[in-house]
Amino acid sequence: MSMENKIRYLTCGYCSTGCNMIIKFDDKGKPIVRANLDYPVNQGKACPKGFQLLSHLNVDDRATTPYIRDHENRFIPITWEAALQEFVGNFKRIQNNYGKNSIAFISTGQITNEEHAFLGALAKFGMGMIHGDGNTRQCMATSVVAYKQSFGWDAPPFTYEDLEKSDVMIFFGSNAAISHPVIWWRIQNNLNDPTVVVIDPRKTETATDEITSLYYPIKAKSELYLLYTIANILIQNNWVDGEFVNTHTSGFKEFKKHIAKYTLESTARKTGISEEQISKLAEIIHKGKAVSFWWMVGVNQAHQGTRTAQALINLALMTGNIGKPGTGPNSITGQCNAMGARIFSNTTALLGGYDFTKESDRNTVAKILGIDSGVIPHVNSASYEKILEKIKEGKIKGLWVVCTNPAHSWINSNEFPEIVENLEYLVVQDMYYTTETAQLANLILPAAGTGEKDGTFVNSERRIGLLQKVLDPPGEALSDFDIFNRVADTWGCSHLFKRWTNPESAFQVIKKLTKGKPWDFSGIESYQMILDHGGIQWPYPSSKNKKTDTYRRLFDDGVFYHEDGKAQFLYDDILPYPEEINQDYPFILITGRGNISTWHTHTRTGKVPLLARKLPKDPYIEISTTDAKNLGIEENQWVQVSSRRDKIKVKALIGGRVKEGEVFMPMHYKETNKLTFPIFDEYSREPGYKFAAVQVKKDFEPI
Ligand code: SF4
Numbered sequence: 001m002s003m004e005n006k007i008r009y010l011t012c013g014y015c016s017t018g019c020n021m022i023i024k025f026d027d028k029g030k031p032i033v034r035a036n037l038d039y040p041v042n043q044g045k046a047c048p049k050g051f052q053l054l055s056h057l058n059v060d061d062r063a064t065t066p067y068i069r070d071h072e073n074r075f076i077p078i079t080w081e082a083a084l085q086e087f088v089g090n091f092k093r094i095q096n097n098y099g100k101n102s103i104a105f106i107s108t109g110q111i112t113n114e115e116h117a118f119l120g121a122l123a124k125f126g127m128g129m130i131h132g133d134g135n136t137r138q139c140m141a142t143s144v145v146a147y148k149q150s151f152g153w154d155a156p157p158f159t160y161e162d163l164e165k166s167d168v169m170i171f172f173g174s175n176a177a178i179s180h181p182v183i184w185w186r187i188q189n190n191l192n193d194p195t196v197v198v199i200d201p202r203k204t205e206t207a208t209d210e211i212t213s214l215y216y217p218i219k220a221k222s223e224l225y226l227l228y229t230i231a232n233i234l235i236q237n238n239w240v241d242g243e244f245v246n247t248h249t250s251g252f253k254e255f256k257k258h259i260a261k262y263t264l265e266s267t268a269r270k271t272g273i274s275e276e277q278i279s280k281l282a283e284i285i286h287k288g289k290a291v292s293f294w295w296m297v298g299v300n301q302a303h304q305g306t307r308t309a310q311a312l313i314n315l316a317l318m319t320g321n322i323g324k325p326g327t328g329p330n331s332i333t334g335q336c337n338a339m340g341a342r343i344f345s346n347t348t349a350l351l352g353g354y355d356f357t358k359e360s361d362r363n364t365v366a367k368i369l370g371i372d373s374g375v376i377p378h379v380n381s382a383s384y385e386k387i388l389e390k391i392k393e394g395k396i397k398g399l400w401v402v403c404t405n406p407a408h409s410w411i412n413s414n415e416f417p418e419i420v421e422n423l424e425y426l427v428v429q430d431m432y433y434t435t436e437t438a439q440l441a442n443l444i445l446p447a448a449g450t451g452e453k454d455g456t457f458v459n460s461e462r463r464i465g466l467l468q469k470v471l472d473p474p475g476e477a478l479s480d481f482d483i484f485n486r487v488a489d490t491w492g493c494s495h496l497f498k499r500w501t502n503p504e505s506a507f508q509v510i511k512k513l514t515k516g517k518p519w520d521f522s523g524i525e526s527y528q529m530i531l532d533h534g535g536i537q538w539p540y541p542s543s544k545n546k547k548t549d550t551y552r553r554l555f556d557d558g559v560f561y562h563e564d565g566k567a568q569f570l571y572d573d574i575l576p577y578p579e580e581i582n583q584d585y586p587f588i589l590i591t592g593r594g595n596i597s598t599w600h601t602h603t604r605t606g607k608v609p610l611l612a613r614k615l616p617k618d619p620y621i622e623i624s625t626t627d628a629k630n631l632g633i634e635e636n637q638w639v640q641v642s643s644r645r646d647k648i649k650v651k652a653l654i655g656g657r658v659k660e661g662e663v664f665m666p667m668h669y670k671e672t673n674k675l676t677f678p679i680f681d682e683y684s685r686e687p688g689y690k691f692a693a694v695q696v697k698k699d700f701e702p703i
Helices: 080-098 113-126 141-151 181-189 223-236 242-248 252-259 264-271 275-287 305-318 338-344 359-369 384-392 415-421 480-491 503-513 527-533 625-631
Strands: 008-011 020-025 031-035 067-069 075-077 103-107 131-134 168-172 195-199 214-216 291-295 328-331 398-402 425-430 443-446 455-458 463-467 587-592 620-623 638-642 647-654 662-666 692-697
Touching: 008 463, 067 080, 080 103, 080 398, 080 425, 080 443, 080 480, 103 113, 103 384, 113 131, 113 338, 113 455, 113 480, 113 503, 131 384, 141 305, 141 328, 168 275, 195 275, 214 275, 223 252, 223 264, 223 275, 223 305, 242 305, 264 275, 291 305, 305 328, 338 455, 359 503, 384 415, 455 503, 463 527, 620 625, 625 647, 625 692
Parallel strands: 103 131, 103 398, 168 195, 168 291, 195 214, 291 328, 398 425, 425 443, 587 662, 620 647
Antiparallel strands: 008 020, 020 031, 067 075, 067 443, 455 463, 587 692, 620 662, 638 647, 638 692
16 A cells, blocks of 8 residues: 555554644655644653654564464474464363363554454354453552542543643642653643642652652552651641532541541651651642542552542542642553553443443443344453463363563563463464563464554543554564454454444444443544544534633532532552562562653563663663672672562662662563552552562572
């Protein structure tokens, strides 16, 4: 397909900021990527990953044909027809032998809305699966549950314009300067001279950025103490917006009683933040005219993540900082389409935000899709870690992994290859045949990447953005959408998807699923309309009197989604550290992002020289100068880091960003998750990647 002389628009396929890029072509037909100046999200800006958006496509280890593992353990290229027969034949055999629920899928936050919906509908309505989850469980499940419980719906209330309207901004567990750089850079447009407070155990790039006014070096996983104490100080000083609390919330009285026990003195000890600093923060929040609270995985990936996110929501509610410009308890999402997965993945909620367990919901979805409601499961899926447990127990025997790399990214990743041993068939659908997970597969299906297909994403501020195909996928690789279509054909359930002929026709179907829901975007007429508007935030219903401003926040009417229209104060007792720190394992390991140019498992960014050079080749930990001195460790020396699960060899980077007693390791190295501790938030089942007890030694024991 020749694209010369055409201009294409492409929403970035890395983070959830949702920047839009313009693609032009030079005389030789080579695409040139520029940031879209007119797009309301990025306004001509992009980070290094965005500018290299197409550079990971044309690389040597692209899967350009399906591959099957032969008897000698080699991957052999095969035709699509043979691959689909293999896939369907094995999955049907497994179902015949072990029952319908013995096959499952694990997907991603990086495919389009149309692909999410297609995969979820195909797997559950066509192939009869009950269990399917996604890697969004690893980063965003906590925010989903926190909002659902507090507001009655998974509804991040903000718009990026709030970054420019706040006068106080609290960034909690978010290294936005490198994880969501364009979101962070938008604070530069703020004319209120905002006080920007960063709270993080590690002195990150965000903590030290020139935009930041104050940095709070909190002890790892002591956040709830700080947040409950601040709430208590606000109450003690009568710094509560009583009118808002009385009219628009419930549970405040009980919350007030619960947090009365969190005092300055004990919290200063628990958090490592002085009493004066804690009081000062409460005062800053009180004095702010428009206060916004922003968080990311530093909050979400924790054993009490949901309650921590809700502690931030509680602060916004009790000070009336919601629904007005520059305010909000605002969760920044991770992957480019994690927000779309929240609506359409058909995993723990029925497609479009319905409930698998309600007959009326199943009937509604069936009617919209034009299918028999009898094909829709009556129960929710197990969560990611429970799916893996079922594999361990031999209850799930066939797994379809789409666009994710759990052998690297799953918590305590040592276990993943062992778990997979229990499967009879593992299908991996990915752009590359070299990922750690693809290497374990029986069958690899070659998929297209962002830039090689059409579709839509939803970004952190609920904006639906468009992706236009720029290049053809290489060889026999197909878009995930086309792969799902072919699987449906081979499985014999393509009659369910007669209207899903291409991504835009699927969009026309799935937008109807949102009608009447808080995320209703049934008013979007076409892909062209998304393009013309510079992306469209949900809600965008079809009714004539809808709000159509470019930037829209939720709850400006103070009405929430619970039946009584009120937001709820939610809280719990604080649990002890997830893993014991003792003499044998005296350090807390924190994991996180290494730099602005590296994305997650480094599967894509590792193939782009301009990005790859930012991540040191050898895995490393950051360790404080004092701890390094005490252990006799020198800069760049190889050291052994061990947890109760494994030992790894890394280089020591001394000083700088971590406190005594804490060490940091970027999540991008496959070694990192060999050490992480598999604990899960009670409500969201999100893994707690941010706390593991480890030992650091300069002497090596046999590994
Ligand atoms: Fe892409 Fe995020 Fe960078 Fe924007 S900030 S260019 S969306 S990775």
